[in-house]
Amino acid sequence: MTFTFKKAVRSESKLRLALEGISGSGKTYSALRLAKGLGGKIAVVDTERGSASLYSGLPGIPEFDVLELTDSFSPEVYVDAIHAAEEAGYNVIILDSITPEWSGKNGCLELADLYSKGNSLAGWKKVTPLHRKFLDTIVNSKCHIIATMRSKAAVSMVDGKVKKVQDKTEQRDGTEFEFTVVLSIDRDSHNAVASKDRTGLFKDPEVLTEETGKKLLSWLSGAATISPEIQAEAEKAAQLGVESIKNFMASLKESKPDQHALFSDAEKKRLYVVARKADINATQQGK
Template sequence: MQLRKSERKKAKIKMALQGSAGAGKSFSALLLAQGLTDNNLDKVAVIDTENGSADLYAHLGNYNVLTLKPPYTPESYIKAIQVCEDAEMEVIIIDSVTQCWEELLDFHSKLAGNSFTNWAKVTPRQKMFVDKILQADAHVIATIRTKQDYVLNQINGKYVPEKVGLKAVQRDGLDYEFTLVFDVDIKHFASSSKDRTGLFMGAPDFIISAETGKEILEWCNSGAEVDGSISTTLGLSQSTSVSEESVKGKIAYTNNIQELILLYKEYPEHQEALRADFEIRKSFLNNLSNPQNFSSNGHTN
């Protein structure tokens, strides 16, 4: 073991664009790629799961398309990313990653036996897919579909569903794995819901352009050169495990005790440091699952 001074290395951006159908995620991703490659779209590959939507913007330039067909397994995505890396693509657009999660949910629903223990057959496959994105030696832009999300609120003694905005159709907490996440609305305006670059934090809503990609590229190249063959993403080397901060964020997004237990087992290296966070979330989920723990004004007893 040896202490060293902190130093931000040159990075390959790993970012996500979240939005509903028609928000312009595919087009925005290509504009970002245009900026990230200094208008050289020959070095851009689109992994297309959206029925050929990637070809709709061919007027932008001569980018490459790799079409995935069902079933959209994590293994298919991993293979597609590897094909793009082998072709030395500088930017890989995955449009979209939602189908991968839907495929895993379908796989889980068809498994015989205990639903809870069956997640042990799903989580490792999802983790391999996410790790492949994070470790890719290229800029990666993933698009994610969103849908209307609801919560149950108690009104006059009854639980009533209430709209609370849009939710990404992917595993909860996936956004914590990315350096930068843009939420794109139906009018094509973007805002950053997560930004480790600091470029867009607190900025007013804007429309994504190639200039946005150039800003991100300048940030990526502003660090020191990476030693050896290890590339850096999220400010960490590939050999470094998922950060404590990332796991802490995932804890907050667990929906039930089963998910919380799986998350606890998935990251043994953080179990001790985050024990209090796990216990607090466990208590909250236990209260949430028992209506008797709620008073008529919606507060826990």
């Protein structure tokens, strides 16, 4: 047998991203905004009783088509839905959510009970290959995949206040290994925090937007980091004041949107802090 190696390039990769959070954290809304930045036609496989359609037409939300699953959430149904979206020419598929594949009607837990007939091992022997095919279909899809997962809520004291926080995600243990990025969304702030991140782009909490999608798209195409030249220009602009850095960012967004998208919210805030200090110093020196 002959084996041939080739140079690894990210340009051939598609996004595999999971969003987890408790009810009300904004998983669907965040997925749609992120998908807008990835570009192309968007398909939503909706298992949440039409919740995705409620966002249609809102500011910042792209146009999208929806397939509502209501009668069965078996692994095979998800697989067929993904293949249908691929054949229809969609660029992004949002699976909202994949929790029913595990714990919903005709989901893995229910099928395992059905097939077990008093022997749980016999039940899982039949169900595990179905679940594996579901995950393989996600991993091997020619589309970008964004999957949401429900999390159970727990109560915790945060800064002296009772707050609902994320507990266990409702999917099979180990599902997160199939995704490039897994983000947990806080219900109160809607900030996304990475619990797994192979991109290195999510070092700080951030609200997911169209810019996040563009940033990920740049990473997938190989432009993973801000070029040293662009970073140096940004630093120089910040040292000249707020108006200077504002004009620089606006120009960069127009001329090099892929590089602009790589500036995180935290980095932009840092540059503006530098710029404000520069303005204050200039004012004091002028007195």
